[in-house]
Amino acid sequence: MPAKAGASWQDRIVLWQSFVERRQARCLACLESAAFGCLPPFMTTPDALSRPHWRRRAVLAALGAAAGAPALAQFRVEISGVGATQIPIAIARFRDEKLGGQPISEIVRADLERSGLFRAIEAPGVLDEGSLPVMSEWKGRNVDALALGSVSRLADGRFDVRHKLWDVVKGEDLGGQAYAVPSADLRLAAHRVADAIYEKLTGEKGVFSTRIAYVTRAAGRYTLRVTDADGEGGQVALASPEPIISPAWSPNGRELAYVSFETQKAVVWVQDISSGARRKVADFRGSNSAPAWSPDGGQLAVTLSREGGSQLHVMDRGGGNVRRLTSSSAIDTEPVFSPDGRQIYFVSDRGGSPQVYRMAASGGSPERVTFNGGYNISPAISPDGRSMAYITRQGGAFKLMVMDLASGDVRALTDTSDDESPSFAPNGRLIIYATRSGGRDVLMTTTLDGRIKTRLLSSGLDVREPVWGPFGR
Amino acid sequence: MNAMRGSLGALAAAALLAGCASGVKLNETPVETRTPVAADANAGAGAGAGGAPQSQVTTVSVDPNAAAANAPRVVYFDFDSFVVKDEYRPVVEAQAKRLNADKSKRVSIEGHTDERGGREYNLALGQKRAEAVARSMSLLGVNAAQIEPVSFGEERPAVQGSDEGAWAKNRRAEIKDR
Numbered sequence: 001m002p003a004k005a006g007a008s009w010q011d012r013i014v015l016w017q018s019f020v021e022r023r024q025a026r027c028l029a030c031l032e033s034a035a036f037g038c039l040p041p042f043m044t045t046p047d048a049l050s051r052p053h054w055r056r057r058a059v060l061a062a063l064g065a066a067a068g069a070p071a072l073a074q075f076r077v078e079i080s081g082v083g084a085t086q087i088p089i090a091i092a093r094f095r096d097e098k099l100g101g102q103p104i105s106e107i108v109r110a111d112l113e114r115s116g117l118f119r120a121i122e123a124p125g126v127l128d129e130g131s132l133p134v135m136s137e138w139k140g141r142n143v144d145a146l147a148l149g150s151v152s153r154l155a156d157g158r159f160d161v162r163h164k165l166w167d168v169v170k171g172e173d174l175g176g177q178a179y180a181v182p183s184a185d186l187r188l189a190a191h192r193v194a195d196a197i198y199e200k201l202t203g204e205k206g207v208f209s210t211r212i213a214y215v216t217r218a219a220g221r222y223t224l225r226v227t228d229a230d231g232e233g234g235q236v237a238l239a240s241p242e243p244i245i246s247p248a249w250s251p252n253g254r255e256l257a258y259v260s261f262e263t264q265k266a267v268v269w270v271q272d273i274s275s276g277a278r279r280k281v282a283d284f285r286g287s288n289s290a291p292a293w294s295p296d297g298g299q300l301a302v303t304l305s306r307e308g309g310s311q312l313h314v315m316d317r318g319g320g321n322v323r324r325l326t327s328s329s330a331i332d333t334e335p336v337f338s339p340d341g342r343q344i345y346f347v348s349d350r351g352g353s354p355q356v357y358r359m360a361a362s363g364g365s366p367e368r369v370t371f372n373g374g375y376n377i378s379p380a381i382s383p384d385g386r387s388m389a390y391i392t393r394q395g396g397a398f399k400l401m402v403m404d405l406a407s408g409d410v411r412a413l414t415d416t417s418d419d420e421s422p423s424f425a426p427n428g429r430l431i432i433y434a435t436r437s438g439g440r441d442v443l444m445t446t447t448l449d450g451r452i453k454t455r456l457l458s459s460g461l462d463v464r465e466p467v468w469g470p471f472g473r
Numbered sequence: 474m475n476a477m478r479g480s481l482g483a484l485a486a487a488a489l490l491a492g493c494a495s496g497v498k499l500n501e502t503p504v505e506t507r508t509p510v511a512a513d514a515n516a517g518a519g520a521g522a523g524g525a526p527q528s529q530v531t532t533v534s535v536d537p538n539a540a541a542a543n544a545p546r547v548v549y550f551d552f553d554s555f556v557v558k559d560e561y562r563p564v565v566e567a568q569a570k571r572l573n574a575d576k577s578k579r580v581s582i583e584g585h586t587d588e589r590g591g592r593e594y595n596l597a598l599g600q601k602r603a604e605a606v607a608r609s610m611s612l613l614g615v616n617a618a619q620i621e622p623v624s625f626g627e628e629r630p631a632v633q634g635s636d637e638g639a640w641a642k643n644r645r646a647e648i649k650d651r
Contacts, residue, residue, distance in 0.1 A: 265621075265624075286624075287597075287624045305600050331597040334591070354591075377594050378591050378593075420592075465592070
């Protein structure tokens with residue numbers, strides 16, 4: 001509900017109140033009709049959020065509206081900031097959504113809103129992909145695009161999820177898709193619908209059907225979880241009484257490398273996500289950590305201390321053919337391959353304090369990349385190879401920065417002070433990172449200009465080390 | 474003679490008690506016959522048919538290394554530092570002595586950091602702390618094969634908290650038996 005420029009804060013309060021009331025009414029209506037979760041994403045203008053009492057109200061309103069919602073949706077979406085242009089889109093309830101037990105249209109709506117590029121408009125009525133909408137009616141609601149769809153059950157027990165997208169302004173049918181999925185993949189089908197709409201209307205690939213992995217810690221137990229990019233549908237890949245750090249997706253999205261302390265030291269494992277089969281790939285003397293996949297998935301760069309210190313090595317994905325890449329008496333760690341596989345960025349304190357360096361993937365003399373500040377770590381390279389996200393220490397604060405690699409220009413992206421572990425979405429448009437808020441570890445996404453942020457709110461667990469998976473699940 | 478005296482003693486005791494006991498007739502009190510029994514197993518070669526020498530004392534020697542086994546095993550570090558300060562030399566020396574006395578003993582030296590900073594960089598810093606302690610022990614003659622330096626980085630704090638008091642107690646290396 002973006003306020004018009006120049007609106008007084010009192011105007012915004014009124015807008016906000018009526019927005020919340022309509023959302024709450026909608027949520028109650030949806031609770032009455034079926035056992036769906038309500039996913040009310042809240043949007044406010046940056047100014048409104050900057051007043052602390054409004055931030056509290058926003059969170060309380062979110063909690064209040066969600067209080068009755070069943071446990072289906074454990075993550076709530078909280079969005080702050082408003083993009084320059086947002087496409088007003090209406091996503092009608094998919095006919096017979098209840099059949100599969102997943103709120104398809106709600107998932108699509110939350111996905112599109114979370115990207116910051118869309119503003120969802122109310123879409124009453126019973127319509128499906130076969131309906132012929134009356135354009136004048138939708139234009140009257142200030143809608144630019146309209147998505148309609150349905151869910152039906154197939155003879156083999158799977159579900160057929162169909163949608164169609166309409167350009168309301170031009171009165172044009174933009175086409176649609178049909179996905180036949182088992183019930184376990186209904187959320188995925190909804191995310192694919194959101195991707196299709198996103199691509200049609202923005203010209204870019206959506207990341208709604210990708211996955212993220214992250215680590216949770218609660219009551220002395222650790223899990224490595226894999227969830228949809230919206231944080232929902234989480235499944236546990238590894239549960240352990242000892243810490244798990246540094247997860248890394250294989251480029252084909254089928255495996256996760258990670259560091260586990262289950263044998264009372266740091267050891268690198270690779271695990272097949274679907275089957276759970278896992279193998280140790282680095283268990284040498286001392287600590288083994290910081291796994292990073294080469295873009296072709298054939299190699300892993302790791303940090304080993306088997307010859308003393310912490311030095312970069314590269315090995316085959318099975319753990320064999322280990323070659324040392326750096327030979328310094330410093331700490332060299334956190335390797336990450338450039339997207340073309342030709343270079344490795346890494347962290348070294350060979351200059352006296354940790355900075356980001358870059359060298360040829362075959363080893364060789366590194367060149368320094370970061371020059372602002374005395375402590376720069378955790379590099380992540382964008383899929384187009386042009387930007388680097390990293391963490392800088394300023395005073396006692398740890399802040400997420402993004403650097404344009406060609407010019408060296410650096411920009412801060414957050415106003416939090418405990419940021420960690422940035423990772424790019426595979427379309428290069430978003431960065432996921434961990435930070436601390438309200439005494440808890442939380443996961444956030446941000447656009448590269450820092451203007452639109454969303455928070456993936458977990459159910460009370462400390463969450464850390466997020467990594468964004470690749471396209472093509 | 475001893476045996477008789479022993480029984481008379483028993484009778485005397487029984488007689489004393491008879492006044493309070495319920496009718497135990499003196500002439501029915503059994504007489505115990507004592508025969509010399511072999512001294513306990515520690516008497517060793519001296520036992521023989523004649524019994525252990527009365528003056529036998531067996532020496533128990535407290536293991537001079539036992540004290541070291543219970544000695545403090547933690548070295549603390551300053552912020553961003555992996556220097557083993559002089560005040561912790563005795564810790565290193567005591568543990569080195571233990572390991573030198575028994576070449577089959579093995580230890581892990583586990584390095585830790587406080588919570589500030591990146592996880593992987595802290596893992597490497599903890600590794601440096603563990604290796605600094607290992608180096609100090611090698612200089613005292615301990616075999617490298619007896620020591621494995623490892624790191625937990627910031628993942629296993631000894632003390633929860635976000636103040637210097639907690640942080641100081643987490644910047645450490647611990648020597649653990651394998």
